[in-house]
Each structure stands twice: as structure tokens, then as C-alpha cells.
Amino acid sequence: MTLTTPVEEPVHYVALGDSYAAMGSRAVTDPGDPCAVAADSYPVLLADALGVEDFVNASCQGAVTADVGEKTALGTAASEGSPQVAALGEETDLVTLSIGGNDVSFIDMTRCSESACPAGLREKVAGELEELPARLDDVYVAIEQQAPGARVVATAYMPLLNDACTDVPDAAWLAEQITRINGEVSAAAERHDATYVMPADAEEHTGCSAEPWVDFTGEATGSYPMHPTAAGQQAMAEAIAAAVG
Template identity: 50%
Template sequence: MRRFIPLLSVALLAACSTPAEEPQPPHYVALGDSYAAMGSTTLPLDPPNTCVRAQDSYPELAAKDMGAELTNVACQGASTLDVLSSAGEHPAQVDALREDTDLVSLSVGGNDASFVRLTQCATDDICQTESGPQIDMEIRDLPRRLDKVYAEIHHRSPNAKVLATGYLPLIKHGETCPFIEKIPASDREWLAESIERINQAVREAAVRHGATYVLADSALDHTACSPSPWVDFTGKETNSFPMHPTHAGQQAMAEALRAAL
């Protein structure tokens, strides 16, 4: 496995040795869903546009700062099935992995737990009644699905460091604001708890498979109800996609990713 070498060490090696091959940049593969793909709505998208890969998503920002060779296959709507197989119009995301891949970031699990429907609960006061049992069942099944993803990553890129990213919370317990004040308190609590449970499943799967769980520090201080949101209900004031990370949120996740290295 190629190592991330401090710049000072590189300079010393160059000064004290005979001419040699220049160190290759680390190979970084970004797997996952819209939380790793979407960014600012004002920036051009990388093809294929159906994946809505933004230039300021956290994989793109982190790769630039690290000087890494990035293969970004994160795609909006992706579930563990899309990571592992060609379930739709795109190839299996794991096909981007190589034996010499150094770093993998993984943002997946939300769509396995009906994340789109879950975020709609911020505007629907009967969401828990209608969708609660299904989402609960899907969250309980999430560990099994995540274990399959890790098994394939380790098979294809046995020496890669894997960083599993959590989902920036829309709201926290006991929180309300004008956008969600019409939602009953019990439903708000259920929404916050459900996102926590998804993150818990992602974190525990990372521990089981020797990966590192990553979530930006102070994420609970930057919910969609906060004055400086890292995720937005509508995206209108932050030029972001509804119910997804803002530019500031993607920057915070990129910084957390680098810190984890």
C-alpha cells in the first residue's frame, strides 16, 4: 500500500538520495449516495448528470487538498445494492475499486432505510404513522446490508483505508423552528432518532470491519434549524439541494475526512 508521506519527509528523501521515481498520488475511491455526491446547485455537475455529482462535494474537496487521484462514483439515490451491483443505469460502484486503492470513503445506508421518505417527515405530520414500521424494519436490516458492502471492499482493495461517513442531522432532539413547528413534537423526536439510528448502524459496521467512522464535529450545532446550517430543508437560501448538505456542510465533512487520516 502506498503511504501518505508528509511533505517534509518527501523533501528530505529527495535531497539525500539519488534520482528516483516520483511518489504516486494516493488512489481514492468515493462510494455512496447523494450526501457524498450533491453540493452547491450553482456549480456545474460532473457527468453523468443523473448522479448529480457536484464539484464541491466532500470527496472532491478532500481529494484536492490531499493531492489524491480521485475516482468518484457516488450517485444520488444509491443504496447498498447500487454499490454492489448494476441495479440501475450505472455500473456497480465497487467496479471502481483497484487492488492498489489506498483510500475509500463510503456514504451509504440512508436509502436502504427510505431516507427520502424519512426527510419528507419534516413536512408531513402523519409520516411516522404511515412509514414508521417500514423504516424501523429497514434500519434493523441495515447491518446485514452494510456487512456485504465491506466484504466486497476488502476483497477488491484489501489494503485500503475505509472511512465511513455519517449523515448530517436535519434536526436534533427537542428542537423546533418555523419550518417544522407544525409537525407534532413526537414526530420530530422520531425523525431525529431515526437519523441517529442510521448513523449508529453505519458507525457500528465501521467498527466491525476495521474502518473509521467520520462525522463533522459540532454537527448537532448546525442542523437545518440552526443559523448556520450544514444541511438545509429547502436549499433556497444556501444554494443547495433540499434536505441535503450545504456547501458549508460539505466543507465540514471534507475537513473531518482529512482529520481522520
């Protein structure tokens, strides 16, 4: 599928979330932007494809659920110190949401791909996963209050690992935790009548594949370490466009 056919709706699209929505190629990111919002991230690609009249990318690297629905430490497209949902309004037609990973020590977990996981991380992650459903519910409540008529699309964290990643320490555990995070993201979307999107064939494009959609180091793809490549961002944009089309 190519992203070339604009549609009449939505006319107002807001992207919320963390670095999986904000970051694309390092080469096109404004070095002065603390949120590291890139011109080739999936929200930008999607907004262009849908031909929206009004687009706000409020996503920000490092964001947790509280940054979306309560406050933000780095600032977003909304006013400094405001929650990302401040960018929403009654006129908002479409919201995309990438959130939850940083609430479950995602960055610490990705370091397990380089060496053995630090002591206590597994117990910490288990506790955070138990708290994640309620935190995601709070985000949806905040979105519903700000933009009651908007369609919400929750985006998955594309898998870093598969069976081919035999040289990665704790690979099986790390893959399982990403699956569990996505499970909670999907379940929360279902509870709140949102749409959950994972690009087709994502399991075939892990960091161990010949055509990765997520890169361990980012060196070969010009992406951020442990984040979607340009191809991964394109795949996510296409999957969302298909879901809302």
C-alpha cells in the same frame, strides 16, 4: 482547519455512496449527470486537499447498498450498470463511503419535516433498520475483495434536527431515526476496521440553525433540499482529512 496541505498518501482515492457524497451546490452540478456529482462535494474537496494522484468519484444520488456492492441503476464513474466498487482496485489507498440512508426510506422520512409522517412509515423504517447491518456488511465485503489494502472511511448523515426545531412535525422521531442510521453506519465501520466520521459540532448546524450544514429547502444556501450545504460538505471534508492525516 483548512484544507491546504497535501500529503503523500493516498495516491488512489475512490468515493463511494449516495447523494450525501455526490451532491454539493446545485450551481456547479452538470445538469446532464444523472448522479448529480458536484464539484464542491466532500470527495472532490478531500481529493484536492490530500493531493491525490488518482481520484474517482463513483458516488451517485439515490444509491442504496446494492448499488455500491452489486449493481447500480443510474450508472457511476465505473461502467454503466456496474457496481460502484468496480472503481476500486488493488492500488486503491483510500475509500470514503456514504451509504445506508436510502436503504431506510430516508427520502420518505425527510418529508416528515413538512407534514405528519404517512401511515405505516414508522413500521417500514423499523423493519429496514433491522436489515441494514447485513446490507452494510455486504458492502464492506465487496470493498475488501476489490481493494484489500485500502483504508475505508464511513461518513455520517449530518443531523437535520435538534431541540430548536420546534415547528417540524414528528421532529423527535425523525431525529431519532437519523441517529439510529448513523449508529448502524458506525457499528458496521467498527466491525470492518473502518473509520467513522461525523464533523464536530454537527448538532449545532442542523436545518434549524443560523449556519446550517444541512438545509431543509436548499433555497437560502443553493444546496439540494434535505442535503448538506456547501459549508456542510466543507466540514465533512475537513473531518475526514483530520481523521486520515
